[in-house]
Amino acid sequence: MTTAPQLDHLDPLLDPLLDPLLDPVRDAIDVEATRKLTAEQLDAFGAELDAIRRRILDDLGEEDADYIRRVVRIQRGFEVAGRALFYLPPAWPLAVGALAVSKIIENMEIGHNVMHGQYDWMGDPGLNSRMYDWDNVCPGEQWKYSHNYIHHTFTNVLGKDRDIGYGILRMDEDQKWHPYYLGNPLYALLLMVFFEWGVAMHDLEVENLVAGKRRLEENKALHAGIMRKVRRQALKDYVLFPALTGPLFPLTLAGNATANLIRNVWAFNIIFCGHFPAGVATFTEEECEDESRGHWYYRQLLGSANITGSPLFHLMTGNLSHQIEHHLFPDLPARRYPQVAEEVREICQRYGLTYNTGPLGRQLASVARKICRMALPPRNG
C-alpha cells in the first residue's frame, strides 16, 4: 500500500503522445509468466550458457586482438582528425563529428569493454582493465567498482543495483513514489545532457547522503579522485586544445563541448535502452539470496534488453546493443556478442524466456514512456 496522492488524471495526457510509438503486443508480455523455471531447469539453462562461454574462451586469439587494436587505431584516427580539423573554421562541423565519433568509440567499444577485463588475457598493459582509464570525467577506477561489481553482480536487484534510476530517477513500479518524481522526465533530460558528469557523481551516492544513509567523510577519497580526473579532462578539452588553435579558441572550446555533449546524449540513450524498456524485470533481494548460477544468468537475461541494428551501429554502441549477451558474459570480448546472440535467443525460446529486443526507435519510445509513467504515482495505490 502506498499513501501517495493519486495523480491518475495526468496519465491520459501523456499516453496519446507516446502510444503511436509503442508496440502493443510486446508491451503486453507478462514478465511474471516467464518466471516459472524450476531449480533443475535453471541449472540446465545455466549449463547451456556456461557451454557457450567456455567455447568462446577457448577460441579467444589473434582475431580478437587484431579487432580491438584495429578499433583503437580507427578511434585514434578520428581523434587526431577531429583535433586537427579545428584549425579549418569551415570544417568545424566535421571536426566536432570526428571528435564525437572518437569519444563514443573510446568510451563504449574500447573503454567500457577493456575496463570490463575483456582483453586482460592478451597481457597488453595498454588494453588491461587494471591500467586503462577512459576519456571521460568519471575515473575508471571508481566506475569499475560501481559498474563491474555492483551493477553487473546485482543487476536489477532493487535496493542493491544503484543503476536502477541512478539514484535520481524512478524507473520501476517497486521504487516508492514521492512527489519529487514528478520531475522524472526533466531529471532524465538533464542526466542525458550531463551524462558523463552523472556517471562521475554516481559513486558519491548523493541520494544516500541526503537520506542520511551515508556520511560525507566516506566520499572524501572518491571526491578527490573525481576532481583530479575532472581537472585533467577539462584542462585538455577546454583549455589546452582550444589554446593551441590560437584565435580560434572559442570555436574549438565550443566544438569540444559539443563533441562531449553528443557522446553524452548517445551513451545515455544506448544505456537506457539496455535496462529500462518495457518488459525488463527487476528482482527483490529475497529472490536472489543464495542464488544459483542458473538463476544469475536468468536474472541477467530478464534484466536486460537488446537493440537491433547494423554492424556499424553495434560498433558505435560498444556492442551494448547486445546488452543481454553482455550481461550474460560481461568479460568476453564484445565483438563476440553478435556471434552468440542467435544461439542465446534459441536457448531462451526453448525455456520460454523473454528475449527483449527491438529497433532503437521502439526501445527509446518504450523507455521514454516508462520515464513519464514512473513520474506519476501507481494507479492502484
Place this chain on the structure above:
Amino acid sequence: MSTTAPSPAPTPGLSWGTRVLRSRVLAALASPHGVDRYLELVNPMWAAEEVRARVVEVRRETPSVATVVLQPTSTWRGHRAGQYVQVGIDLPGSAKRLTRCFTVSSAASVPGEQITLTVRAHEDADGRQSVSKALGEVRPGTVLHLSQAQGAFTLDESPATPTNNHLLLLTGGSGITPAMSILRTLLRDGYDGRAGRKVTFLHYARSPEDQIYADELAAIAAADNDVTVHLRHGEQVFSELELRRLVPAYRDTDTWVCGPSGLTDLVTTAYAGSSRLRTELFKAPRAGAGSAGGDVAFTRSGAEGTNTGATLLEQAEALGLRPESGCRMGICFSCTSRKTEGTVRNVLTGATSSAPDEDIQICVSAPVGDCAVEL
C-alpha cells in the same frame, strides 16, 4: 656555447625531441591514455616513457641456448652489469603477451645502447607456450616490450677505479649470464689485472656441448689479464673442498653466485653466513602436482598456510587477509592479483595454469599444490 643562460636547467643527456615527448603539456594533451599510446601507432620504436626493443640479430650459442641482440628505444636508461630486465613478447599464434625476466648478458650499457640477452629455451609444457623458446626463435625486426633494468646482483664498485679486492664469480648453467655481464664490463672498461685484483670465474655446465660462451671464455683465459677461468662439466659438481683449493680465503672474497638452487644451496652452506656472498637464484617453473595439498603463500603480507583446496580468495580470508574483491564469481576483476608461482585451477572452467608471474582472479582460482600470490 651561447652566453644566455636558460632559466630552468634542462635535464642533461636528453635530446630536444625526448624532452618534448616527456613534457607535461604533451602528457596533458594525451590524457588519460599517455603519449606512448599514440606514438606506438606511428612507430613502435618511438616512446616517451615505455621501453621497447627491436631484435637486431639472434645468435645460437649451443643447441638450446641463443643470444638475442636488442636495440632498445631511446627511453632505455642503461643497465649495470648483473641486472635483469622484464621482457614481454607477443607469442605467435595466440596474441598473448607473456612477460619473463632475463639477465642482460652484455656489458653495462648506457641509455639507448644495444644490449644482449642469452636465453636457454625451455620446451612448451602443460599446454602453454614457452616464452624462452619463443624468444630464442624470434625473428629479427620483432619488437619486444621491456622494463628498465632491475636487480641488485651487481658489481658495486666502479670497474674504472678498481680496488685490489679479489672477485669470485661462481655460476651454474644459464646462471652464467650475469657473471658474464660483470666480466665483460670489467674487461671492456680497461681492467687488465695490473691493479693487483684477481678475478676467479668458476662455472658448472652439464657438458662441454652445453657450455655457453666457450670460445670467448677460452680467449679470456688465454689473455694476460689476471682472470682465471675454471670450467667444470658433467659429473664435476660443486664441492667446498675444491673451492677452498682454488680460493683459500673464499669466505672473505667478494662472491657472486648464480644458478639452479642445487648449486646456490651448496654454496650458501659453504659460506656459513658470510656477508661477502651475493646470491641470485634462477627458478624453473614448477609443474602442478595434480591435487590440492602443498602450501599457499601470500608474499606481501607474509601469511602462509596449508593449501585447503578452496579458492585463493577464501584461503586468504581464512588467514585473516582482506584482499580487494567484488562479485566473488569471476566477472568483475576487482580481485585480480599477481600469482608469482604455482599452478591454479579455474573453478568455473576447470582450466589449469602454471605460468609464473600471471594475473589471476583469486575468487575463482584454487591452487593445485604450492602456490605464491602477491597479497
